[in-house]
Amino acid sequence: LKEPFPSELLPFVFEKLPEILSTVSSTGVNQIRREFSDTLIFNGLYEQTFHWDGSYYTALGLGAYLGAEGILCRGANKVQLENLAKIHWPENKKLKISQNREELTGKVLCIQDDFEECQESRKEPENGEDIWKLEDKLLGVLYLNSRKNYQMYQPGEKEKFFQMVPVSIREGSSAHTLYFYPAREEVRKMAERFISSQSQEDTSVPVSIEELTDSQIQIRMLEGILAATEKRLTEYIKTEKELRRELELVTQGKQFQ
Structure with missing residues (x-):
């Protein structure tokens, strides 16, 4: 279903209902959960x-x-x-x-x-x-x-x-x-x-x-180290830029005092 669809009408969509109903929101299926043999209720984080x-x-x-x-x-x-x-x-x-x-x-x-x-x-x-x-x-x-x-x-x-x-x-x-x-x-x-x-x-x-x-x-582990190092360098560069920007703001503030 590509468009929003009322959950209470889902049982009428299938010729044969699936045994398990899966959802990220229990409130959205409360009215129809009895139609299924079992339910799997996930959480909002599961969307990620x-x-x-x-x-x-x-x-x-x-x-x-x-x-x-x-x-x-x-x-x-x-x-x-x-x-x-x-x-x-x-x-x-x-x-x-x-x-x-x-x-x-x-x-x-x-x-x-x-x-x-x-x-x-x-x-x-x-x-x-x-x-x-x-x-x-x-x-x-x-x-x-x-x-x-x-x-x-x-x-x-x-x-x-x-x-x-x-x-x-x-x-x-x-x-x-x-x-x-x-x-x-x-x-x-x-x-x-x-x-x-x-x-x-x-x-x-x-x-x-x-x-x-x-x-x-060995190659996979070295690739992991390289990727981890690149990740850390990116984080360090970002932190350095933020600190330099903060330092400039503080320095400029003192000059105008």
Whole structure:
């Protein structure tokens, strides 16, 4: 439907109703939700983050493979993760998704994304160091890097960055790289097996994972460092210009006093 359409008339549009109704606003479908077997209610942020369903889907797949029982959601769309988990998380495995690490028990995968709307609601430090207090429970941190802010890399931390496992996903003609920082070597090996197993599965699925050679991994990581460095330089230049402009205004103000 390209034009605005009354939601209460939607049941009359289909010859056979879909089983699941999905929406970003529960109030818009309250009158018709009983017509469907199930509903997925997203939030307003999903209008921005739906582009990265493939990343969230891959994150859940990795979490299930690693045996995670909890997901620590930092800077990611929690509602999006929860709704996709209803569809893609194995029924025989328990899962709790929270923005508070104290609510999680068992093995935990931290999923980090760069949406400010979510980050503002966090009370934990931005640098993420506190999550390592989970000790043996933490499997690692998966950086979705949706907005390409490259939170996982800081200047001078090349060695740390190269300890990460790149997860190359493809949706149609577009490709994107997630970065996984494993807490332990055995978790790294499991993540690598996950990538290998997924790359050999049905290639007709919307989201596919590409298994990279050693040289491709090195190239992908160097490309990540270059992109992160360019991002930081752009931010520094912008900050410098703002500070110089502010300094000029203050200096001019003193001259007229």
